[in-house]
Amino acid sequence: MPIISEPFQKKLMGKRFCEFRKAINKSQSELAKELKLNQSAISLMENGAHRPTWSTLLYLIDKYSLNVQWLIAGKGPMFVTSGTVFMSMQNNPEYRKMLEEMDTDTDLMKGVLLRYSELKKLRLLDKLKELEKIDTD
Numbered sequence: 001m002p003i004i005s006e007p008f009q010k011k012l013m014g015k016r017f018c019e020f021r022k023a024i025n026k027s028q029s030e031l032a033k034e035l036k037l038n039q040s041a042i043s044l045m046e047n048g049a050h051r052p053t054w055s056t057l058l059y060l061i062d063k064y065s066l067n068v069q070w071l072i073a074g075k076g077p078m079f080v081t082s083g084t085v086f087m088s089m090q091n092n093p094e095y096r097k098m099l100e101e102m103d104t105d106t107d108l109m110k111g112v113l114l115r116y117s118e119l120k121k122l123r124l125l126d127k128l129k130e131l132e133k134i135d136t137d
Contacts, residue, residue, distance in 0.1 A: 007048070010048035010049070010051065011047075011048035012048075012074065013048065013051065013071060013072060014045055014046045014047050014048030014049075015046070015048075016070065016071050016074060016078075017045050017046050017052065017071065018046040019078070020060075020064075020066060020071065020078060021042070021046070023078060023079075024064055028042040028043055028046070029042075035056055035059065037056075054115060055115050055118070055119065057071075058115055058119050059119055059122070062119055062123065063123070064079065065079045065080055066078070066079065067079060067080040
């Protein structure tokens with residue numbers, strides 16, 4: 001298997017990020033607003049100049065069932081169910097190694113759990129705002 005250069009990998013990931021955004025029918029501005037980013041940040045991700053942060057990825061996984069394996073490596077479908085993700089992680093030696101490392105790295109695990117907790121709170125706040133908007137309409 002040929003080794004792909006880092007800049008080329010970033011470009012491919014950026015292209016897939018753009019495909020994802022279009023698949024969820026969002027403009028760069030709309031997605032930026034949802035993620036609390038500038039539109040230029042989305043543009044930079046799509047051009048391969050920047051990669052999404054972990055918090056951005058976790059949000060997109062949680063809200064849209066984005067398959068990170070597809071985004072990063074182009075493997076599998078763009079969207080997956082949680083069961084599919086779990087099975088692919090369970091059967092993938094790279095993921096198993098990462099999970100084993102996370103199991104022994106308590107600081108990393110705390111960071112992941114903290115980010116997850118923050119995202120759940122944001123999601124709940126978004127739902128509350130939607131409910132408030134419905135009540136006022």
